[in-house]
Amino acid sequence: METLAVVTLAFYVLGYFVLGGADLGTGMMLPFLARNRAERRLVVAAIVPFFLTSEVWLIASAGLLIGFFPALEGELVSGLFPLIVVLLAGWVTRDAGVWFRGRVTGDGVAARSWRAGCDAAICAGSWLAAGAWAWILSGMLGGTFTRVLTDPAVIFAVLAVLVVFGLHGLAFAALRLTGAPQRRAAQGFGAMGEKQAFALTAAALMTLVAAAGSGLELTGSAADPATLAWLVPAALALTPLLMASQVWVWWLFGRRVFAPEDQDNNVLIP
Amino acid sequence: MNAETLELARLQFAVTAGAHFLFVALTLGLATIVACVQLRATVSRDPVRTEMVRFWGQLYVINYAMGILTGLVMELQFGLSWSGLTHFAGNVFGSALAMETLVAFFIESTFLAVWIFGWGRLGPWAHVAVFWVVALTAYASAYWILVANGLMQNPVGTRVDGDTLVVTDLSAVLTNPSAVTAFWHIAGGALLTGGFLVAGVSAYHLYRRSRHGELFTRSLRIGVFTALAGLVLSVVTGGMQFEWLGDVQAMKIAAFEGDSAELDALQAAMSAQFGAGDYTPPSLARAGGVVMLLAFALMLWLLIAGALLASFRRAVLRFRLWHVVLVASIPLPYIAMIAGWVFREVGRQPWVVYEMLTVEDAVSDVSDTVMRASLLTFTAIFGTLIAVTVWLLARHARRDPGTGFLGRVIDERGGQEPSTAVLTFVGR
Numbered sequence: 001m002e003t004l005a006v007v008t009l010a011f012y013v014l015g016y017f018v019l020g021g022a023d024l025g026t027g028m029m030l031p032f033l034a035r036n037r038a039e040r041r042l043v044v045a046a047i048v049p050f051f052l053t054s055e056v057w058l059i060a061s062a063g064l065l066i067g068f069f070p071a072l073e074g075e076l077v078s079g080l081f082p083l084i085v086v087l088l089a090g091w092v093t094r095d096a097g098v099w100f101r102g103r104v105t106g107d108g109v110a111a112r113s114w115r116a117g118c119d120a121a122i123c124a125g126s127w128l129a130a131g132a133w134a135w136i137l138s139g140m141l142g143g144t145f146t147r148v149l150t151d152p153a154v155i156f157a158v159l160a161v162l163v164v165f166g167l168h169g170l171a172f173a174a175l176r177l178t179g180a181p182q183r184r185a186a187q188g189f190g191a192m193g194e195k196q197a198f199a200l201t202a203a204a205l206m207t208l209v210a211a212a213g214s215g216l217e218l219t220g221s222a223a224d225p226a227t228l229a230w231l232v233p234a235a236l237a238l239t240p241l242l243m244a245s246q247v248w249v250w251w252l253f254g255r256r257v258f259a260p261e262d263q264d265n266n267v268l269i270p
Numbered sequence: 271m272n273a274e275t276l277e278l279a280r281l282q283f284a285v286t287a288g289a290h291f292l293f294v295a296l297t298l299g300l301a302t303i304v305a306c307v308q309l310r311a312t313v314s315r316d317p318v319r320t321e322m323v324r325f326w327g328q329l330y331v332i333n334y335a336m337g338i339l340t341g342l343v344m345e346l347q348f349g350l351s352w353s354g355l356t357h358f359a360g361n362v363f364g365s366a367l368a369m370e371t372l373v374a375f376f377i378e379s380t381f382l383a384v385w386i387f388g389w390g391r392l393g394p395w396a397h398v399a400v401f402w403v404v405a406l407t408a409y410a411s412a413y414w415i416l417v418a419n420g421l422m423q424n425p426v427g428t429r430v431d432g433d434t435l436v437v438t439d440l441s442a443v444l445t446n447p448s449a450v451t452a453f454w455h456i457a458g459g460a461l462l463t464g465g466f467l468v469a470g471v472s473a474y475h476l477y478r479r480s481r482h483g484e485l486f487t488r489s490l491r492i493g494v495f496t497a498l499a500g501l502v503l504s505v506v507t508g509g510m511q512f513e514w515l516g517d518v519q520a521m522k523i524a525a526f527e528g529d530s531a532e533l534d535a536l537q538a539a540m541s542a543q544f545g546a547g548d549y550t551p552p553s554l555a556r557a558g559g560v561v562m563l564l565a566f567a568l569m570l571w572l573l574i575a576g577a578l579l580a581s582f583r584r585a586v587l588r589f590r591l592w593h594v595v596l597v598a599s600i601p602l603p604y605i606a607m608i609a610g611w612v613f614r615e616v617g618r619q620p621w622v623v624y625e626m627l628t629v630e631d632a633v634s635d636v637s638d639t640v641m642r643a644s645l646l647t648f649t650a651i652f653g654t655l656i657a658v659t660v661w662l663l664a665r666h667a668r669r670d671p672g673t674g675f676l677g678r679v680i681d682e683r684g685g686q687e688p689s690t691a692v693l694t695f696v697g698r
Contacts, residue, residue: 037698044696049387052338056376062345063375067368070360071434074353077346078634084350085644089651092339096655099335102675102697103662115697224436227361231368238372245380253387257692 001228005068006218008235010210012064016057017209018168018202021133023047023054025169026176027094027126028162030119033173033181040119042257044101046176047122049253051098053246055091060242067231072221079146080139083132090128097121134161140212164208168201178258274638276630279351282645284615286347288608289652290340293659295607297337298412298457299464300330301405303496305398312398318485321671325485326468328666328676331386336659338379343648345371351641352622354632359421359435359623362428362443366418374411378404387691389677412460413453420449422623423614424518430626447514451507452614458504459610462569463603465497466596469576471667473596476587482671487586490596494576497603501573505566508610519624522617525551526559544625551619558612565606572599 026033026047034040066073077084101118104111138157139149173185174194189197222228304327311319345367348356356364381403388397421428427442428435437443472490480486516523521540524532533550540549572595579585579592618624622632666674675694 041693041696041698045692048692048696049383052379052383055342056371056379059342059345060371060376062342063368063371066345066348066356066360066364068364070356070364073349073360073364074356074634077349078351078353078636081350081634081636081640081644084346085647088343088346089647092343092651092655095335095339096658098696100658100662102695103332103666105675105697107698111698223361223364224431224434226437227365230440231365234369235372242372242376242380245377249380249383252384252391253692 001225001232002219002222004232004236005064005222005228008232008239009061009064009068009218010213011239012057012061013213014206014209016054016061017205019050019054020058021130021165021168021205022172022198022202023051023169024094024126024130024133025165025167026173027122027169028130028166029169029173029185030123030126033170033177033184035180037115039179039181040115042177042179043173043181044098044119044122045257046173048098049249051095053249055095064235067235068223068228069218069221070223072216072218075146075221076216080136080148083136083148087129087132087136090125090130090132092125093121094125094129097125130162130165131158134158134165137161137208137212140215141208143215145216161208164201164204168198168205171198171201174198176256178256182256272638275636275641276633278638278641278645279633280629282641282648283344283347283351285645285649285652286340286344287615288611289656290337290344291611292604292608293333293336293340294408294412295456295460295463295604296333296467297330298408298460299462299496299500300326300333300467301401301408301464302461303464303468303492304330305402305405307492308398308401312394318488321482322485322489324674324677325671326489328674329467329471329663331382331676332659332662332666334382336655339655340652341375350644351634351636352632353634355622355627358433358627358632359425361434361436362421362425363418365437366414366421366443370411370414370418374407374414378407378411381407386676386695389691391691409457412456413449416449416453416456417444417446420446420452422621423452423618424448425623425626435623435626448511448518451510455504455507455511455610458500458502458507459603459607461500462497462504463500463607465493465495465500466569466600466603467493469493469497470597470600473593474668477590477593477597480670483587485671487583490586491580494573494580497569498573498577501566501569505570519618521549521551522555522613525553525555525617526613528556540625547620547628549620551617555613555617555619558609558614558616561609562606562613565602565609569599569602569606572602 026043030040030043034043062073065076097118097120101115101122104114135148135154135158138154138161139145139147141157142149142151142154167188170185170188171194174182174189175198177185186194186197192200223231304323307319307326308323310316311323348363348367381400384392385397385400385404388400392400421443424446425435426446426448427437427439429438430436469490470493472486472493475482475486476490512523521533521536524536537548537550541547576592576596579589585592620628620630622629675697677691
């Protein structure tokens with residue numbers, strides 16, 4: 001049961017970093033990818049149908065961690081307290097920017113500043129959240145799990161992990177976008193195909209996360225057998241259903257976003 | 271443990287949970303109304319009802335974000351600030367949270383994305399079915415959270431093994447009356463919140479003699495009758511909880527009644543059983559209970575009168591004093607909800623798991639400086655976001671139907687596949 005619990009948890013954690021890491025990375029690269037108003041809108045639109053359905057993987061991971069390994073969750077999260085606060089602050093800021101961006105419409109100064117503020121929140125929030133992850137992962141790679149690593153050398157590791165997040169965001173943007181932002185996203189990957197580039201950055205991120213997590217002492221800290229005996233099968237039974245809903249979302253909204261010719265022609269759908 | 275850290279951790283959790291509770295109450299109530307209206311709109315193909323789905327649906331969507339954002343911070347706060355709780359009760363408590371994230375939240379958010387961006391992409395029946403999944407999983411979410419909270423109030427189906435709680439009877443945990451009755455109580459409160467909001471916003475438009483008189487007449491009636499149903503449900507289940515609360519949490523009842531002789535007797539009995547300590551809940555619990563009942567009484571009279579008035583079409587359209595009263599009553603269910611929550615949660619103090627673990631023993635071993643910094647961070651962020659959300663809700667509630675973002679795409683010249691419900695959502 002414990003092994004199954006570890007595998008299930010790892011599946012959701014890796015899923016989060018591949019999907020949620022991609023939209024964080026794209027958010028980080030927003031100023032680089034988009035140079036004008038129409039392009040900024042396009043880049044945010046590349047994230048929008050998926051940011052909710054990607055971050056639920058992290059919420060599921062946190063739920064499974066607390067369900068399968070409650071004591072470990074307490075130790076990890078309270079040990080890494082300041083970084084978790086930064087992660088949450090960045091995440092909440094990013095999400096608010098995405099959610100609220102289109103809620104004030106118009107072309108006046110107020111509406112333009114509103115959108116600029118939301119874009120800034122998306123970018124800054126993405127950097128904060130990815131930075132907190134990078135710091136947490138760097139500490140874990142160095143074998144420190146329950147306190148914040150403050151060795152000055154950690155800065156290099158953090159920067160290296162941030163580069164992986166950024167590249168993953170670019171690979172995602174190259175898959176999702178069209179036009180000039182798409183070319184900017186794809187240029188770093190040279191002649192490599194877009195799908196190969198995404199697979200490569202996803203693999204890099206997953207390797208990093210798997211290596212960071214492999215040092216965790218999961219087996220000694222599991223919930224009691226009576227709890228695992230029902231919770232693990234329940235989680236496993238639900239997983240195919242959850243995956244089907246995710247596949248559906250990708251099937252519905254997975255096509256590239258492109259700029260409409262006429263931005264002002266709103267049409268009501270029946 | 272540093273006493274200051276404890277108070278800061280409690281304040282931080284109260285700020286997060288309180289904000290979460292108020293926003294999800296509206297989420298739950300509005301989801302129910304939108305799901306029912308959309309079903310009728312789909313059956314009748316009535317354009318007024320379709321416009322109602324768009325109008326109320328966009329308030330639902332704006333409100334939804336705050337529920338997620340506070341919810342995810344809250345989920346991590348259990349480990350962040352209350353590692354003693356996850357250590358002691360994690361076997362039971364953690365599994366309820368895990369089920370909530372998988373069964374409810376994961377599906378709810380995924381399907382909500384499909385509903386918002388799939389407008390026009392899905393057939394009308396598939397589209398309404400997607401929203402029913404969103405609404406039902408929101409209720410499932412409330413149920414699992416109340417299983418976790420019910421365990422804190424009344425840890426049935428478990429026993430203490432060493433220094434942790436283990437499950438002895440899973441069905442007792444899942445049918446804990448402190449969870450199930452409270453679930454219906456909160457479902458009633460959510461309908462009350464959603465109903466008052468819909469009635470109040472409709473009254474605002476009718477007061478202004480909106481040209482969408484038909485839409486808001488129907489909406490006002492839906493709001494009033496939904497609120498009345500919610501009030502009855504929450505009163506019945508609230509009364510049921512009072513009935514047996516004396517058996518499981520006699521101290522809470524004594525605190526509510528302000529019976530000092532009974533409080534002293536219970537304090538002495540608990541000190542004898544659990545060792546010296548203060549087992550009397552703060553007086554805030556009583557204040558919460560009293561405010562809840564006052565708000566209830568006020569809403570009862572408003573809704574009885576409202577149900578009568580709503581039967582007369584002329585009154586719905588023209589009785590402007592009533593419109594003003596309805597707009598002014600939008601906050602009432604919120605006051606009742608937060609007061610009831612204060613009564614329930616402050617009334618269990620000093621326990622985090624009733625008669626098993628105190629809050630003092632549950633708080634994480636972090637310094638008060640770190641706790642203060644995180645409290646300031648979250649309060650500043652949530653304060654800003656709450657202000658922005660309330661402002662956006664008020665702004666969209668005052669607008670004419672037909673001007674919102676939901677269910678609208680930007681016309682694609684050239685017949686390419688529209689990615690444009692997304693573009694409408696992100697704005698210009």
